[in-house]
Amino acid sequence: EADRKECTQVTHVHEWDPGSVIQAIDHYCRNKEWAMNVGDEKGCILDSVVSEVNPATVLELGTYCGYSTVRIARLLPPHAKLITLEFNPAVAAIARQVIAWAGLEDKVQLVEGASGDFIPRIKEQFGVKTFDLVFLDHWKEYYLPDTKLMEECGLLRKGSVLLADNVVCPGAPDYLEYVRSSPRYESRYFKSHLEYTKVEDGLEKSVFLG
Ligand SMILES: C[S@@+](CC[C@H](N)C(=O)[O-])C[C@H]1O[C@@H](n2cnc3c(N)ncnc32)[C@H](O)[C@@H]1O
Numbered sequence: 001e002a003d004r005k006e007c008t009q010v011t012h013v014h015e016w017d018p019g020s021v022i023q024a025i026d027h028y029c030r031n032k033e034w035a036m037n038v039g040d041e042k043g044c045i046l047d048s049v050v051s052e053v054n055p056a057t058v059l060e061l062g063t064y065c066g067y068s069t070v071r072i073a074r075l076l077p078p079h080a081k082l083i084t085l086e087f088n089p090a091v092a093a094i095a096r097q098v099i100a101w102a103g104l105e106d107k108v109q110l111v112e113g114a115s116g117d118f119i120p121r122i123k124e125q126f127g128v129k130t131f132d133l134v135f136l137d138h139w140k141e142y143y144l145p146d147t148k149l150m151e152e153c154g155l156l157r158k159g160s161v162l163l164a165d166n167v168v169c170p171g172a173p174d175y176l177e178y179v180r181s182s183p184r185y186e187s188r189y190f191k192s193h194l195e196y197t198k199v200e201d202g203l204e205k206s207v208f209l210g
């Protein structure tokens with residue numbers, strides 16, 4: 001009965017209410033079909049990092065259906081901008097809809113393309129100097145090359161925060177080894193669980209020291 005009640009409550013998405021969009025997606029993915037959103041448990045860690053950094057410029061690598069995009073964008077201060085990148089047009093179309101439902105189109109710029117092509121063009125094409133926060137959540141083998149590319153392109157400043165999802169499951173060992181051993185980063189692991197499961201996973205927060 002309680003479950004049915006919760007179900008009726010959350011399956012009705014209130015338009016322009018980011019909280020209800022997030023809740024409906026989490027409910028669906030817990031009860032019907034697993035999906036690779038950062039999810040509610042790691043989402044709380046993501047929320048606290050976003051609130052602490054209070055970024056004016058955010059880059060998200062890997063939009064998927066826009067779940068984490070909505071989570072991040074709803075916490076941004078006025079006039080802040082989130083650029084989110086997705087190379088699969090089918091999921092990008094879903095994300096556009098999800099972002100619109102949440103009423104966050106003004107804060108979010110969804111770009112369709114591959115990170116390796118896009119990162120070198122950001123400064124010129126999007127007028128961004130540096131990012132205060134980068135959320136890495138695309139395919140795990142790109143975390144390290146794309147981080148090095150962001151460094152080369154001057155997109156990180158002293159104090160920029162990289163937050164990487166799924167560093168344990170599926171895992172990004174070369175990236176972890178890099179941020180944990182490089183003197184250019186101060187890095188910390190936040191232990192949690194893979195979205196909608198009890199399997200260990202976590203987020204790595206790495207502050208760029210310049
Ligand atoms: C784990 S999902 C992102 C989940 C999302 N951040 C969330 O928590 O709601 C990863 C996404 O990254 C996209 N992707 C993977 N590699 C990419 C790349 N190099 N450039 C752009 N998008 C990429 C995939 O198509 C996929 O939709």
Ligand SMILES: [Mg+2]
Pocket residue numbers: 036037038137165166
């Ligand atoms: Mg993830």
